[in-house]
Amino acid sequence: MLVWLILIGLLVFLVLNPILRLIVSSLQQADTGRFTLENYRAAYGNIRHLQALLNSLELGVGVALLASCFAVPLAWAISRTDMPGKPFIRLMVFAAFVTPPYLGAIGWILLAGPNSGWLNKAWLALTGADHGIFNIYSMAGLILVVAVTSFPYTFVFTSSALDLVSSEMEDAANILGSRTLRTTLRVTLPLVTPAIIGGIIISFLEAIALFGAPALIALPARFNVVSTQLWQFFEYPVRIEEAAAYSIPLLAITVLMFWLQRRILGRRGYASVSGKGGERRMIALGPWRWVMFGYALLVCALSVFLPMIVLLQAAFAKAWGRGFSLDNLTLHNFYYLLVEQTQAKQTILNTFVYAGVTAVAAVSLSLAIAYVVSRKLVPWSNVLGFLCIAPFVIPGIVLAIGFYAAYASPPLALYGTATILILGFTTRFLPIAYTSSAAGLRSINPEMEEAVRILGGSRFLAIRRVLIPLLKKSLAGAWILVFIPATRELSSAIFLVGPNTRVISVMLFDLSEEGNFEVLAALGVILLIATIVIAAIGSKLIGRDFMLRRNT
Structure with missing residues (x-):
């Protein structure tokens, strides 16, 4: 005992x-x-602190929506279609998952920093413009950076659910004259909606709780989110009581969203309703399978290829801004x-x-x-x-x-x-x-x-x-x-x-x-x-x- x-x-x-x-x-x-209750008044009586909370909610919603746009089509293509290169795409999704968000943020700073980023340099070289068109130091840039590292959550929830859905209902819709896209939107995806929403909630919570990527991108862009604001409470003099008060709503939001996610997944809307497991047949996309493969490669490029290439170039460079050349290798x-x-x-x-x-x-x-x-x-x-x-x-x-x-x-x-x-x-x-x-x-x-x-x-x-x-x-x-x-x-x-x-x-x-x-x-x-x-x-x-x- x-x-x-x-x-x-x-x-x-x-x-x-x-x-x-x-x-x-x-x-x-x-x-x-x-x-x-003075700590709560100090924490939420300041308009900058309230704005940081609103910024976090905007970041969370933006990341959740963008991550689902990346993840759901990929999960559907890999689980239900004859898209080529599926093992490779799965490997890249795994690579995105194991990449720390702050490391991905650094890669995107090297890619899309104003004027000095590689994408902006390429734009300037191609167009002769006076300034680049990409600016990673923005809310849109932060949403992109976090979304490309958090979409694997929604991908796994969705693909796991799709693997449980038989093709019987899709076959019935096709027999009644429904095309592939309509069947997917009206039959397949509604069956896995609880799983998709569960993944969206996880992506939302991941986004509002992150510190590294927001600190690298939001602070130079002169705006705060909850995590960076909490960090500033620890600057001298440390205001631990105020930081504790400011963190309580974040804790409450997280608990509420996890409860909601469990409730939604508990419905298991993606379970078979036929009483027995049916066969799962791959959908033949024809020429569109290459379009789908191209989209998958785009997502992989945003999440893995581009940031990792510039990180490797910088790691082996004397000066990363000098580009790819033998005399710059070290x-x-x-x-x-x-x-x-x-x-x-x-x-x-x-x-x-x-x-x-x-x-x-x-x-x-x-x-x-x-x-x-x-x-x-x-x-x-x-x-x-x-x-x-x-x-x-x-x-x-x-x-x-x-x-x-x-x-x-x-x-x-x-x-x-x-x-x-x-x-x-x-x-x-x-x-x-x-x-x-x-x-x-x-x-x-x-x-x-x-x-x-x-x-x-x-x-x-x-x-x-x-x-x-x-x-x-x-x-x-x-x-x-x-x-x-x-x-x-x-x-x-x-x-x-x-x-x-x-x-x-x-x-x-x-x-x-x-x-x-x-x-x-x-x-x-x-x-x-x-x-x-x-x-x-x-x-x-x-x-x-x-x-x-x-x-x-």
């Missing part, structure tokens, strides 16, 4: 206390600690990061050490909690499962403010330490580890453990000698699923990092403020290579698209 009490205490420490402390701080005076940017710059080496080491420790901690804790819940070892065990899942509906930036409020000041005084970063990351990605652990445990019959107990073995012996060997593959997959996002996490790291605990995501942000795009691109390439290697290992262990499938 002592072990289970310790687990409950850990969950309270990691999940419940920071959120409660966030709420309490929003209602406290900074100096006296007395109850007040490996010095990588040599500088890996050999010369001690701080950069420490930052890279910090990133992978913290991510590794986070993955071990999250998987270990989630496995223990999932075991307690699945075997019902304590009363109200489902509450423990709820606490493990709860961080999923808490934006990383809000969670970081909660950790700052709870553990930055004495007696723990953890601010700027590796401990608070690891604890914050563990809490942030605990739902991923718990979902994988719980799924693995459900596949194992408890009778195997009971056999060990009957033969005189303890429960812990049964866990160590029976459960863990059977769950090795599942636990390895869970470790990878936590490790990869932990290496690129920025929204929570930017609030908790200290001078000696910088990680790659924070260093990339700092380099972008300095305008050192060559070194920045090289560091981004290092992060991407590590992500791709780990993702490849995961695909071998679990299967293709394992990250996309496990996060839905």
Whole structure:
């Protein structure tokens, strides 16, 4: 029983206390600690703060709509038609998913920065105009950048639903004279509308909670969103109570939208209504299949090809603005990061050490909690499962403010330490580890453990000698699923990092403020290579698209 009490205490420490402390701080005076609503008046009595909230809502709606325009046609073409190149397009969607949004934003700054971006340079060369036509430093530019990295969410929801829909109703519509486009719009897509809306909601929440891409694009464009406004509350003097008050509506919006998404998906409007699974036949598009393939390549170009090409060019360039030429090629940017710059080496080491420790901690804790819940070892065990899942509906930036409020000041005084970063990351990605652990445990019959107990073995012996060997593959997959996002996490790291605990995501942000795009691109390439290697290992262990499938 002592072990289970310790687990409950850990969950309270990691999940419940920071959120409660966030709420309490929003209602406290900074100096006296007395109850007040002044923090809310200060947070929302300023027109600039209100405008930042409206900007976030505009960003979220714009990203959700644009991402659905990218994702739904792709999902339909891959799941239901004979469009060529489907494995390649799936691979590119996966590549868009694993690309950190702030790295994609940097690529688009190099592409569409006013006058200096490559697209604007090409326009000037072709037309002889006085100025370029693209300006990434705008709300439209920010919406595009976030949408091309978040559309995989809607894609996976939609394609998974389409894979469950038989062709029977489409065949009936065709027999009655309906053409392919009309059948798709009037029959197929309405069947998967709950899944599409679920993906749209996830894209909306992803957009309003992001920090990196808005900080790189919105701040130079002289407008704020909620995440960048929260960051400004941490400029000297730190206004933690005001930041807590300002973050509460973001938390409320996130919880409400997740509840709505669960309600919509719970209807399962895409389920078969015929009583048995029917055959799913591919629709022959004829010449239009090449048009569809061209659209798919356009989406892939916007999300992967173009930003990655300019990032690679900058990473291997002496000066990225000089373009592609042999005399501009160099490996010095990588040599500088890996050999010369001690701080950069420490930052890279910090990133992978913290991510590794986070993955071990999250998987270990989630496995223990999932075991307690699945075997019902304590009363109200489902509450423990709820606490493990709860961080999923808490934006990383809000969670970081909660950790700052709870553990930055004495007696723990953890601010700027590796401990608070690891604890914050563990809490942030605990739902991923718990979902994988719980799924693995459900596949194992408890009778195997009971056999060990009957033969005189303890429960812990049964866990160590029976459960863990059977769950090795599942636990390895869970470790990878936590490790990869932990290496690129920025929204929570930017609030908790200290001078000696910088990680790659924070260093990339700092380099972008300095305008050192060559070194920045090289560091981004290092992060991407590590992500791709780990993702490849995961695909071998679990299967293709394992990250996309496990996060839905």
